[in-house]
Amino acid sequence: MPDNQEQFKELLKKNGLKVTTQRIAILEVLSSRPGEHLTAEEIYDLVREKYQDIGLATVYRTIQMLSELDLIDKLNLDDGYVRYEISNKHHDEGCHHHHHLICLDCGNIYTFQDDLLETLETRIGEALGFEVKDHEVKLYGHCKNCRLQNI
């Protein structure tokens, strides 16, 4: 995504940050795997396939920066790793994070989006005076494949 890359460079400059090979490489890896939920270590390994001389610390520092710039989303599956995926916020304007369905059997993660949740948030706001800015929704259960196999 050369277009995306240009936007990224602009965003870095606008925030007084330098454009480095490492930062580009890390965003590239994440951009090329939308919907995957990568750990820092996985990102590190993927980046090194093309760019050997990167340190794990740089990956952690860059991830943190990308997260603050809202370019990537965090996902915590409580397995000891924090995972990251490229955000879709800037593609669908005004749309929040999608939600995750996590299969308890195979561990696969499915994503979905639903406007009903926006309705829910509005209702909460009215009832409790709480202004919702962001949300994280995880549904645990059994996916279609696993359910069919377990019959």
Added chain:
Amino acid sequence: MPDNQEQFKELLKKNGLKVTTQRIAILEVLSSRPGEHLTAEEIYDLVREKYQDIGLATVYRTIQMLSELDLIDKLNLDDGYVRYEISNKHHDEGCHHHHHLICLDCGNIYTFQDDLLETLETRIGEALGFEVKDHEVKLYGHCKNCRLQNI
């Protein structure tokens, strides 16, 4: 809650587990603080107020056991600690976990329950063939108090 405690003892025995002072003490602490979200360290400190000779490892081991017995719920706020609270599952039969509203300003955690989410889950199930067993919903935003103060 002496009644609750008896149920707990029965549950332990039914699962081939022993009734120990430590286990009782830890459940007591959690039971006496419904709605609070305690870290292992906090539970450890609270237990030691009444029962000095407990080890942090025992707290971790007991927490894990209580979680497997569905007596407590996990909550991860991504601040490096896993938090626990007494579950309300056994009081309201058939009801899932409640949800959390987390204020980005003051850090307070508010809870709410809403049937709309059950509707959402049913819809997901029908659309994707996913059978939802459990969920974790966190809404981040600004609470009433903080919003009023920031005017």
Added chain:
DNA sequence: TTGGGTGCAAAGGCTTTGCATGTGA
């Protein structure tokens, strides 16, 4: 009696940090 439970300390494992060196602007 006896096998599970506990306390202590050490080890694990992900993530962050310090510091000297490198590099984009």
Added chain:
DNA sequence: TCACATGCAAAGCCTTTGCACCCAA
């Protein structure tokens, strides 16, 4: 040039594990 970025290694920090001792059942 020079402040920010990077790599490496060490440190941090929450949590788990090993092991000898203890205690419910």
